[in-house]
Amino acid sequence: MRPFDYQRADGLTHAGQLADADEAAYIAGGTNLLDLMKLQVETPRRLVDINKVGMREIEQTDDGGLRIGALATNTATASHDLVRRNYPVLARAILAGATQQLRNRATTGGNLCQRTRCYYFTNIDQPCNKREPGSGCGAIQGIARLHAILGTSSQCIATYPGDMAVALSALDAKVEIASESGERTVPVRDFHCLPGDTPWRDNVLEAGEIITSVVLPPPVAGRQSYRKVRERSSYAFALVSIASIVEMEGDMIARADLAFGGVAHIPWHDERLSNLLVGQAPDRKLFDKAADLLLEDAQGYGENDFKIPLARRTLHAVLSEATGVDQ
Template sequence: MKAFDYSRATDMSQAIGVNAGRLIAGGTNLLDLMKLEIETPERLTDINPIGLDEIEEKDGGLSIGALVTNSVCAADPRVRKHWPLLSRAILAGASPQLRNQATTGGNLCQRTRCGYFYDLSSACNKREPGSGCDALRGVNRNHAILGTSESCIATYPGDMAVALAALDATVLVEGPDGQRNIPLRKFHRLPEDTPWKDNVLRPSEVITSVTLPPPLGGRQVYRKVRDRSSYAFALVSVAAVVVVESGRISTARIALGSVAHKPWHDTAVDAMLAGHTPSPKLFADAADQMLADAQGHGGNDFKIELARRTLCAVLTEATKV
């Protein structure tokens, strides 16, 4: 790890100041990257003293501070009762020790776990723009099947954001130009020609909270398919919120994880499910729509069928009488 300067912010103005450098809270991802010298910030600013660690009811929904730990969020009685999808997704990721340290804002900003990103001897456009992408023709079993480009086929690795995408959450950020609200579904970026840009945060902007809209009711299901059941990243995950009224689906919100550079949501899938009676054919059609543009890269071809079957299974569970 290279030497760096360290300071502690005492208010928001210091966190978004031009001299803040890289911000750190839990550090569960950043410190690993610094040890490998993938990230080499000259200055770290600890933002734990500035607050942002409360969960508050807001306009019928819930505001989760950026520094609320994953453990606290998952255990909150309001989350467990009205937004259990979020709690289940958080508990599906990482160990209790990591969840005790990791924060809401930091979780959203975590970087890919692509092996070529972590290997300094490999070509990786996310780590070194313009160097190429060895994953395209390398070992890519865990890599993306949707929204890829010739520059990058890495996946966003988290669980929490997949649930937040299905829940239609909003990310509140603050920066030198003031505050802005970003729909979670638009917070993360596709790689295109700039895969080193993971999200839409502007320079010096800080996530301050995540807002959940009022609960929809219905059933909420999170399913994570992985190589082992203990603290592994997903091969495919599915988050679903489905409301069935009088035998028909009135509302559906579906998101896929570990299949793209961001949590994958398609409004057309939500729309095609609404108003219809649950059936295997309906679910198969929804999966076809969700995966219409999916493309494997050799080692991860199986993920297309895996995502299809997992989505159908989750919809079956969510609509079970």
């Protein structure tokens, strides 16, 4: 671990001032950052502790939505009455991740920013364009079991590892971001970046910006679920996961908001799936069409080829359960 300087911020402005230094990083729960610092993957010279700046509230917005503070812990969010009642997909996604001990520390903002679990990213003796631009991608031609099948580039095939953000994507939540120059709001669906030629860039946050909260829209009707496929039933990252909000009107699908984890560098959302499914009567053929659309550009890298059929099968499972179609 590289020696670093530690500062505690007592407010948001103070945090911004403290972070205005070379190679500074914010620390909230630290559940990901500290591990990466020990491995010398992250080497900040200054840690700015933001645990005392507030931003822990979970409260209703004027339009009936819900604002979740960036420092609300995963445990607090998942166990909040309004989350459990109106956004069960979010509670389930959070509870599907990590362990109770980690969720007690992990925060909303930190969880959105967590970094990939690619084996080559976390091993500094191996090449990784994300960690060390230009060094190459070890996972391509290497061990790629965890890796992406959608939106990959020749530079990087890593996945975004989280569960919470997959549910936020299905819910079409917004990320509120502050900086010295003001505030801005970015949909979760646009918050993370595909690797392209800049695989070191995980999300759209610019230097000096900090997440202050995540805002959920007013609750919608429909059945919500989070389905996470993995060989170990707890404390494992998703091979494939699907967050879904599906509403039926009579025999027709009235809403189908879906987001996918474990398949891309971002929580994957494809608007075309909703367009295809909504207004249709659910059946096996329709689900196949949805899977065809989702996976039309999917590419496997050997070890993770299985994710293509697995994503298809999991989509079938989720849509069958949500629509009551017995296959």
